[in-house]
Amino acid sequence: MADISLMVSQYGNYYRNNGTIGKNNLHRHVFDRTNTKKLFTIRPTDNTIIDNASIKVDDVVQAFYNKFSPKGKLTFTPNVWQLGHVKINDRIIPDEYAGTVLDFLNTKSPSRLDAPILALTTEYYLQKAQENIEDTIIFKGVKALPSTTDQNNGVAGTTIGARDGIRKVIRDYNTAGKLVDENGNSNVIVMGAMPTTPALMVEYIDTFYWALPELQRSMIKAIAVKKSAETLYKRGMSNKNQYYEKNSPSEFAYIENTDCAVVGLDSMTGSNMMWTSPSVNNIGFMKNGSNGGIMDIWQSGIYTVDIATDWWEGENFVTPQLVYVSDQDLSA
Structure with missing residues (x-):
């Protein structure tokens, strides 16, 4: 109309x-x-239904002795x-x-x-x-x-x-108890309220990144936040680094000394959530x-x-x- x-x-x-x-x-x-x-x-x-399954592998190596002793297990978990x-x-x-x-x-x-x-x-x-x-x-x-x-x-x-959007997906996984690592430790990182000043935002997002498990941290290339949080992070990093005028502002969208970007998304406007996942784990279908x-x-x-x-x-x-x-x- x-x-x-x-x-x-x-x-x-x-x-x-x-x-x-x-x-x-x-x-x-x-x-x-x-x-x-x-x-x-x-x-x-x-398809309109997407079928996936993750595989957990138990430890397999043991000391040798002269008798066969089976060890190891594959655990398949569906995700539909x-x-x-x-x-x-x-x-x-x-x-x-x-x-x-x-x-x-x-x-x-x-x-x-x-x-x-x-x-x-x-x-x-x-x-x-x-x-x-x-x-x-x-x-x-x-x-x-x-x-x-x-x-x-x-x-x-x-x-x-x-x-359903990404926030609904994450919330549902959390409610179902699926946001845990293979040892049952929670993947929800306690951060408290999101700050509103540049210096504190740098500390806040950096704390989130360094709280990630070391093994997964090497695969994390982006932390998703609302656009205004990214802007505060860039301002905080530019204040922290006095050579800002000589560099593109985009250089300050990365966690210092890493290749992990702080990515501000228009879609997250109004939300104080931060989320991340290895890029190979993020998938969409049409x-x-x-x-x-x-x-x-x-x-x-x-x-x-x-x-x-x-x-x-x-x-x-x-x-x-x-x-x-x-x-x-x-x-x-």
Whole structure:
């Protein structure tokens, strides 16, 4: 649907082909692009259920003596998760633009499928979908379908309810007691409240990193935090290192003397959680992922046009026991 009330208020309920407003005067909305997915290896799939299993290997070496003595065990632990099925639906009425300053977006032919507003709408909706995923869904999402009555009446669902996000995944693993190492030690690192000053933020995030088990620490390449926390960390590091003016600010996004980056994510805005996992453990899947870049368009009525697309997607962790998280924002 469209809201052109402000345009009508400014220019009146009529159209003059005098160039007052044309396609070149419609300025593109600046969309936020997803950067959280860069922390995951995204793979195509034809499945909607993802099956994984982790293997724990008990100790096998022992002192030799002259009798066979079996030692060792493989323990297989399943980890199964479901992809989220998301969609874009809307109904466009090109005639809404007729007789207004935006009349050039209406069709001049009997078929409403020829209206230029269709191409404009689908282009913007597909870009907005990526912004929705980053800002609302990929971290904060908690799947919530409309009620049965609302579904029968075609009521749209909420964006945050489109599918489960990373925070929901981590919270569920924590509730299920899966955020533990092979010896049963908790992977939840007690940090207390997140500070609000640059110097303390450097100390806070550094403390989290050095609290990671030494073996896993060598495989950790990124600690995910909200964008403002990354900014404070950079400021704190620049204050700590007096040669800041001679270096790119990006150099201060790393834990000192390591190759582990402090990565600020737009998706985590408003959350004080910190989380990390070896990059090989971070995986996402998409079914019919190319549909996120195209729309089906059909004339649903004499004067109405419907647009739609849908696909499946989700991010998760192959082995929950390799996910490490601070003690903040772990409950809804």
